[in-house]
Amino acid sequence: MSDSSPSPTALIWDDALAGYRFRSGHPMDPRRLRLTVELIRSQGLVGDAPRPVLAPRMATEEELLLVHTREYVEAVKRLSAPGADVAEGRAWGLGTEDTPVVEGMHEKTAWLVGGVLVAAEAVMGGRVRRAFAPAGGLHHAMPARASGFCVYNDLAVAIRWMQREHGARVMYVDVDAHHGDGVQEVFYDDPEVLTVSFHESGLYLFPSTGFVDEMGAGDGYGYSVNVPLDVHTGDASWLAAFEALVPALAEAFRPDVIVLQCGCDGHVLDPLAHLRATTSLYERLVEIVVAVAEEHCEGRVVATGGGGYAIYTVVPRAWTLVWGALCGVPAPDEVPARWLEAVRRESGQDVSPVLRDPPGAFPPSARREEVEANNARMVQEVRRRVLPLVTGWGLAF
Numbered sequence: 590m591s592d593s594s595p596s597p598t599a600l601i602w603d604d605a606l607a608g609y610r611f612r613s614g615h616p617m618d619p620r621r622l623r624l625t626v627e628l629i630r631s632q633g634l635v636g637d638a639p640r641p642v643l644a645p646r647m648a649t650e651e652e653l654l655l656v657h658t659r660e661y662v663e664a665v666k667r668l669s670a671p672g673a674d675v676a677e678g679r680a681w682g683l684g685t686e687d688t689p690v691v692e693g694m695h696e697k698t699a700w701l702v703g704g705v706l707v708a709a710e711a712v713m714g715g716r717v718r719r720a721f722a723p724a725g726g727l728h729h730a731m732p733a734r735a736s737g738f739c740v741y742n743d744l745a746v747a748i749r750w751m752q753r754e755h756g757a758r759v760m761y762v763d764v765d766a767h768h769g770d771g772v773q774e775v776f777y778d779d780p781e782v783l784t785v786s787f788h789e790s791g792l793y794l795f796p797s798t799g800f801v802d803e804m805g806a807g808d809g810y811g812y813s814v815n816v817p818l819d820v821h822t823g824d825a826s827w828l829a830a831f832e833a834l835v836p837a838l839a840e841a842f843r844p845d846v847i848v849l850q851c852g853c854d855g856h857v858l859d860p861l862a863h864l865r866a867t868t869s870l871y872e873r874l875v876e877i878v879v880a881v882a883e884e885h886c887e888g889r890v891v892a893t894g895g896g897g898y899a900i901y902t903v904v905p906r907a908w909t910l911v912w913g914a915l916c917g918v919p920a921p922d923e924v925p926a927r928w929l930e931a932v933r934r935e936s937g938q939d940v941s942p943v944l945r946d947p948p949g950a951f952p953p954s955a956r957r958e959e960v961e962a963n964n965a966r967m968v969q970e971v972r973r974r975v976l977p978l979v980t981g982w983g984l985a986f
């Protein structure tokens with residue numbers, strides 16, 4: 590299944606994308622995006638063909654309305670104006686600690702959506718095989734409500750766009766530490782979109798959803814798959830769950846394209862979640878997704894960023910590995926000294942000089958055996974529930 594040959598892959602970026610910032614000190618800090626792109630560039634992994642940088646564009650209102658209600662988009666626009674009535678935001682999930690009202694947020698977030706649309710256009714139009722839009726991945730936004738740092742749901746808009754323009758069957762894979770609840774909600778009754786989310790169990794983490802019994806509704810029953818991982822889950826157990834489900838689900842579903850939300854807040858150093866992944870996990874997960882895409886959908890992958898709040902020590906390294914895996918050109922392990930020095934000057938923090946956290950870099954959880962047993966049982970439960978349904982799709986599991 591593995592295919593390591595280089596493939597045309599686009600990075601969607603412009604410095605304007607670093608404008609999605611709520612306030613100083615907010616965890617969703619765009620410096621992580623700039624540092625990621627600088628690290629990718631410093632390794633010489635992007636530039637001309639076959640690995641171009643494509644500029645984003647602003648999503649149109651019509652495109653936002655593929656997912657969001659007109660009333661909500663109008664409210665976000667009103668709240669974006671200088672001197673807006675912040676109290677009005679509460680009805681729309683805005684003006685909270687997580688998702689404050691910020692001047693210009695309609696335009697800024699429409700740019701993030703447009704970046705993922707550029708990725709989808711480049712992949713579905715055949716210009717490149719895969720694309721990575723690290724500023725996207727705002728998977729909590731609902732059709733009429735902001736949530737968890739997310740105003741508009743770029744992933745859902747891009748999926749709807751691919752359905753409308755290309756009649757695509759879309760497999761959505763989400764490896765963020767938090768459940769991909771907004772994307773699940775939008776496609777909950779849609780059998781043309783298979784959503785698969787791996788995340789820390791909602792028993793312990795926002796948004797408190799994503800349990801195995803959330804399986805879809807109506808015609809979409811069986812097309813929502815949730816894999817809630819135990820707290821302290823490390824690479825081996827996470828990878829085992831992923832390998833037990835993703836290739837088999839793709840085999841049964843036969844997607845035309847895979848959309849991958851690649852939040853890296855499951856890393857052991859992330860301050861918001863309680864998982865214990867290392868950077869190497871994200872490279873491996875993407876390699877698997879790429880191999881599955883090569884087998885079933887001519888290699889088409891539209892990947893985004895997502896969560897990731899250890900902005901200096903983890904995110905740039907994890908997403909540089911993601912980028913290399915998407916390109917089929919593994920990123921060199923050594924982090925350039927120039928980049929390390931610039932980060933040290935900016936943050937006062939020392940970052941690991943290698944992209945891949947070495948084995949033993951972090952002590953294993955004292956609960957490791959229990960965690961692995963819990964996850965193995967949970968995966969069996971997912972397979973027990975999903976198996977009879979996917980064989981009903983007429984294909985082998």
Ligand SMILES: [Zn+2]
Nearest residue numbers: 765766767896
């Ligand atoms: Zn997250």
